[in-house]
Amino acid sequence: xxxxxxxxxxxxxxxxxxxxxxxxxxxxxxxxxxxxxxxxxxxxxxxxxxxxxxxxxxxxxxxxxxxxxxxxxxxxxxxxxxxxxxxxxxxxxxxxxxxxxxxxxxxxxxxxxxxxxxxxxxxxxxxxxxxxxxxxxxxxxxxxxxxxxxxxxxxxxxxxxxxxxxxxxxxxxxxxxxxxxxxxxxxxxxxxxxxxxxxxxxxxxxxxxxxxxxxxxxxxxxxxxxxxxxxxxxxxxxxxxxxxxxxxxxxxxxxxxxxxxxxxxxxxxxxxxxxxxxxxxxxxxxxxxxxxxxxxxxxxxxxxx
Amino acid sequence: xxxxxxxxxxxxxxxxxxxxxxxxxxxxxxxxxxxxxxxxxxxxxxxxxxxxxxxxxxxxxxxxxxxxxxxxxxxxxxxxxxxxxxxxxxxxxxxxxxxxxxxxxxxxxxxxxxxxxxxxxxxxxxxxxxxxxxxxxxxxxxxxxxxxxxxxxxxxxxxxxxxxxxxxxxxxxxxxxxxxxxxxxxxxxxxxxxxxxxxxxxxxxxxxxxxxxxxxxxxxxxxxxxxxxxxxxxxxxxxxxxxxxxxxxxxxxxxxxxxxxxxxxxxxxxxxxxxxxxxxxxxxxxxxxxxxxxxxxxxxxxxxx
DNA sequence: TCATGCTATGAGTTTAACTCATGTCTATGT
DNA sequence: ACATAGACATGAGTTAAACTCATAGCATGA
Numbered sequence: 001x002x003x004x005x006x007x008x009x010x011x012x013x014x015x016x017x018x019x020x021x022x023x024x025x026x027x028x029x030x031x032x033x034x035x036x037x038x039x040x041x042x043x044x045x046x047x048x049x050x051x052x053x054x055x056x057x058x059x060x061x062x063x064x065x066x067x068x069x070x071x072x073x074x075x076x077x078x079x080x081x082x083x084x085x086x087x088x089x090x091x092x093x094x095x096x097x098x099x100x101x102x103x104x105x106x107x108x109x110x111x112x113x114x115x116x117x118x119x120x121x122x123x124x125x126x127x128x129x130x131x132x133x134x135x136x137x138x139x140x141x142x143x144x145x146x147x148x149x150x151x152x153x154x155x156x157x158x159x160x161x162x163x164x165x166x167x168x169x170x171x172x173x174x175x176x177x178x179x180x181x182x183x184x185x186x187x188x189x190x191x192x193x194x195x196x197x198x199x200x201x202x203x204x205x206x207x208x209x210x211x212x213x214x215x216x217x218x219x220x221x222x223x224x225x226x227x228x229x230x231x232x233x234x235x236x237x238x239x240x241x242x243x244x245x246x247x248x249x250x251x252x253x254x255x256x257x258x259x260x261x262x263x264x265x266x267x268x269x270x271x272x273x274x275x276x277x278x279x280x281x282x283x284x285x286x287x288x289x290x291x292x293x294x295x296x297x298x299x300x301x302x303x304x305x
Numbered sequence: 306x307x308x309x310x311x312x313x314x315x316x317x318x319x320x321x322x323x324x325x326x327x328x329x330x331x332x333x334x335x336x337x338x339x340x341x342x343x344x345x346x347x348x349x350x351x352x353x354x355x356x357x358x359x360x361x362x363x364x365x366x367x368x369x370x371x372x373x374x375x376x377x378x379x380x381x382x383x384x385x386x387x388x389x390x391x392x393x394x395x396x397x398x399x400x401x402x403x404x405x406x407x408x409x410x411x412x413x414x415x416x417x418x419x420x421x422x423x424x425x426x427x428x429x430x431x432x433x434x435x436x437x438x439x440x441x442x443x444x445x446x447x448x449x450x451x452x453x454x455x456x457x458x459x460x461x462x463x464x465x466x467x468x469x470x471x472x473x474x475x476x477x478x479x480x481x482x483x484x485x486x487x488x489x490x491x492x493x494x495x496x497x498x499x500x501x502x503x504x505x506x507x508x509x510x511x512x513x514x515x516x517x518x519x520x521x522x523x524x525x526x527x528x529x530x531x532x533x534x535x536x537x538x539x540x541x542x543x544x545x546x547x548x549x550x551x552x553x554x555x556x557x558x559x560x561x562x563x564x565x566x567x568x569x570x571x572x573x574x575x576x577x578x579x580x581x582x583x584x585x586x587x588x589x590x591x592x593x594x595x596x597x598x599x600x601x602x603x604x605x606x607x608x609x610x
Numbered sequence: 611t612c613a614t615g616c617t618a619t620g621a622g623t624t625t626a627a628c629t630c631a632t633g634t635c636t637a638t639g640t
Numbered sequence: 641a642c643a644t645a646g647a648c649a650t651g652a653g654t655t656a657a658a659c660t661c662a663t664a665g666c667a668t669g670a
Contacts, residue, residue: 009387010319010322010323012394013322014315014318014319016315016318017318018315027647028648029646029648037627037628037629039647040628040630040648040649040650041628041629043648043649043650044627044628044650045627048626051604052604053394053397053398053601054398054401054429054597054598054600055400055401055597056597060635060648060649061635061636062634062636062637062646063635063636063637063645063646063647063648064636064647065647065648070397073396073397073400074393074397077389077396081389081393082314082318084385084389085317085318085321085386088379088382088383088386089314089317092358092375092378092379093359095360095378096359096360124359293359295356295359297359299356299357299359332616332617333616342658343659343660343661344617345617345618345659345661345662347617348619349618349619350658353658365616365617365618365666366666367617367668368614368615368616368617368666368668369616369668370617611670612669612670613668613669614667614669614670615667615668616665616666616667616668617664617665617666618663618664618665618666619663619664620661620663620664621660621662622660622661623658623660623661624657624658624659624660625657625658626655626656626657626658627654627655627657628655629653629654629655630652630653630654631650631651631652632649632650632651632652633648633651634647634649634650635646635648636645636646636647637644637645637646637647638643638644638645638646639645640641640642640643
């Protein structure tokens with residue numbers, strides 16, 4: 001944290017959400033899950049807090065975790081302090097208003113942005129959103145031409161290599177391609193290597209035609225890759241749906257299939273990922289970046305992975 | 306900090322003390338001074354907060370800094386949240402009680418510990434303190450024999466090399482010797498090198514007789530060091546007082562003369578510091594370390610430099 | 611117009627917080 | 641009684657946030 005130290009209070013403040021979660025669950029493990037960190041991290045944070053205060057807040061006996069008297073007192077007061085700050089946060093965010101026209105790629109909108117928009121509109125109810133699609137363009141040698149009209153949207157969420165003339169961009173994540181399929185595709189087959197998988201149909205994204213070649217090259221399979229491709233689709237969301245139906249192997253950006261991988265709809269028959277060198281960006285004019293609603297969107301998208 | 310991110314609220318919590326200081330002072334610079342960090346650090350923290358919320362909290366025009374409407378709202382609410390947590394902290398610390406017998410070296414007690422005890426007794430009013438002196442022993446080849454009775458004190462603050470049999474220790478800081486004197490000692494002389502300083506009387510600590518030899522060696526002056534020493538004292542606090550009176554050059558641990566250096570009572574005629582390899586430790590039995598009052602003392606001493 | 615006193619910012623460093631892997635303990639079920 | 645599972649603790653190593661330092665930029669007032 002710091003070379004010098006602030007008052008003790010400031011250190012306690014930062015731990016309160018962790019302590020509160022632990023107190024509510026009566027379990028470091030479950031608290032960790034809620035917070036998206038590991039059990040060990042919670043354990044250490046609580047230890048620190050206990051040492052800072054010179055108190056024992058939890059009694060540990062094997063698997064059993066319980067608040068002590070002091071812990072109970074703290075948890076009650078902590079709750080009200082947290083409530084105060086949460087309300088404050090909502091009130092402040094509620095004061096951010098405006099109209100936000102977001103341009104984004106169809107697949108990105110559907111498979112990634114939509115579920116995040118929900119939380120955003122809840123946090124910033126006074127911001128109204130207008131979502132429109134913009135095209136991606138990889139035909140011109142990865143030069144990231146803006147083939148959509150920057151003045152027609154306030155911000156764009158798109159893929160590219162990071163240079164947009166006269167526009168400022170914020171990188172959300174790198175593009176990583178993942179080889180996936182539905183379990184029904186393989187049937188009883190037990191592929192041992194990537195080469196074994198080449199017998200299955202491959203689903204092609206028609207505006208990223210080189211993807212499979214690039215993939216084959218990255219995994220040293222170029223000479224084995226059949227040239228025929230019978231199934232091709234204009235958008236990733238179509239490729240995804242085809243994969244879900246078990247129509248073939250798909251090569252999809254990890255950022256678009258997080259949900260499908262998590263819930264098991266799709267899986268990696270043999271892990272074979274590679275970076276494309278592209279990245280997903282939020283792009284806007286400098287003027288737009290100065291708008292509170294725009295930085296609010298950026299922060300929101302940056303913090304909910 | 307984290308690979309994953311907690312809820313936004315937790316990030317806001319940690320900034321509140323910084324924001325509050327900035328709001329109170331109407332100045333990042335003064336807030337930084339209060340917090341013991343740099344101006345740039347405050348500037349960045351406030352920027353972060355503004356981006357997280359999607360709001361402008363301060364209006365900056367050159368040297369002029371003023372809260373915006375949103376900033377004013379936040380500052381009011383932040384104050385009450387901080388108050389809540391501060392009161393809570395006091396209440397919890399107030400519940401830590403007990404008797405604490407601290408054994409420490411006379412000079413360390415007077416020149417370092419005393420000013421820290423004040424804040425400690427305020428934070429932990431229910432802990433009663435009994436301060437006694439213990440001897441240091443460097444005669445036995447730096448073997449850190451415990452030549453005080455560990456059972457007669459709960460914790461000891463002492464100097465050594467870090468190994469106390471059957472006791473656990475916490476290192477507070479390394480021992481660094483600093484060459485200092487009062488301005489009156491030099492008169493009109495303008496020493497250009499350490500060698501020029503050797504004409505002045507040297508104040509000797511009688512239980513650390515080797516100090517000057519060690520110092521001379523560290524600065525490659527051994528062959529020039531006169532052997533005579535007319536002024537010697539049993540304790541550092543005496544050496545210090547002699548130096549304050551302009552009686553000669555003194556070689557003192559930095560930790561004991563922070564105040565004198567800061568307020569200009571003493572200064573370094575020519576910077577000539579060196580580490581002794583000793584360190585200042587808080588030492589206690591494992592049983593004592595488990596006492597809340599003991600860890601409370603450790604935390605307190607660790608955080609107020 | 612220049613000096614002064616503030617904030618902003620780029621580059622590099624430090625440190626607290628985290629992950630990962632493993633150890634240990636308790637409760638529970640066979 | 642013993643094995644197993646499930647929870648917290650902890651050592652070692654890594655990451656990323658927060659900090660420092662140094663400097664640029666900008667208003668204000670002499």
